[in-house]
Amino acid sequence: MGRSISCSLSSSLIFLLPYIFLFSVNLFGTNLRANHDTNELIQKVCDFSNVQEFCYKIFENDPRTQWATTKFNLEDITIQLVYSNYTKIARKVLTITSYETNSEFRRIYRSCLHHYILLRSDLENLVHALRFQGDLDQAAQNASSHILACMNYFTQYSNIPNPFAHDNTNLVYFFELIRNIYLTPLQS
Numbered sequence: 503m504g505r506s507i508s509c510s511l512s513s514s515l516i517f518l519l520p521y522i523f524l525f526s527v528n529l530f531g532t533n534l535r536a537n538h539d540t541n542e543l544i545q546k547v548c549d550f551s552n553v554q555e556f557c558y559k560i561f562e563n564d565p566r567t568q569w570a571t572t573k574f575n576l577e578d579i580t581i582q583l584v585y586s587n588y589t590k591i592a593r594k595v596l597t598i599t600s601y602e603t604n605s606e607f608r609r610i611y612r613s614c615l616h617h618y619i620l621l622r623s624d625l626e627n628l629v630h631a632l633r634f635q636g637d638l639d640q641a642a643q644n645a646s647s648h649i650l651a652c653m654n655y656f657t658q659y660s661n662i663p664n665p666f667a668h669d670n671t672n673l674v675y676f677f678e679l680i681r682n683i684y685l686t687p688l689q690s
């Protein structure tokens with residue numbers, strides 16, 4: 503008796519589950535919209551940005567943004583993301599360069615690797631500029647210049663396969679986003 507009651511209870515719960523789920527998603531959406539501090543900030547920053555889609559993608563996928571209330575918070579999150587991306591990519595560039603057997607390809611990859619190694623101190627400068635209210639615009643442009651130098655080799659030598667194309671674009675977008683956040687006019 504008791505078993506059949508709990509049995510039918512659980513089967514109706516299973517039946518209701520998609521509705522409960524939909525309902526809570528809807529509630530969550532309403533809550534998110536009601537929390538206008540964060541949302542307005544991200545919207546202002548992303549709408550101002552010239553890498554708008556990238557901006558929304560980054561911030562909507564990062565749970566830390568729900569506590570972001572200032573430009574500093576978003577700059578901090580973005581710099582942490584670009585730093586961990588850089589570490590991963592630099593290791594990949596090193597690996598690909600050292601395993602490349604074609605000497606012409608390896609020469610270009612090594613030139614990129616050189617810029618990736620120089621990029622590390624620009625990332626340190628970015629972190630420093632964030633902490634001490636330095637010029638994030640200039641620091642991000644400095645960082646970007648190394649990626650652009652690497653990209654430039656592949657424009658010059660278009661016969662050489664570019665295993666870093668996607669990573670380079672991603673990093674340039676990150677640096678652009680950092681500049682854009684920094685330069686977003688906010689009155690509050």
Ligand SMILES: *[C@@H]1O[C@H](CO)[C@@H](O)[C@H](O)[C@H]1NC(C)=O
Binds near residue numbers: 583587590672
């Ligand atoms: C690299 O950046 C992407 C966004 O383009 C992000 O989703 C990913 O988590 C980052 N990877 C690391 C290792 O930080």
Ligand SMILES: *[C@@H]1O[C@H](CO)[C@@H](O)[C@H](O)[C@H]1NC(C)=O
Binds near residue numbers: 636
């Ligand atoms: C950017 O690079 C220039 C030239 O290398 C350097 O003088 C300047 O201090 C750098 N700026 C920042 C904010 O890192």
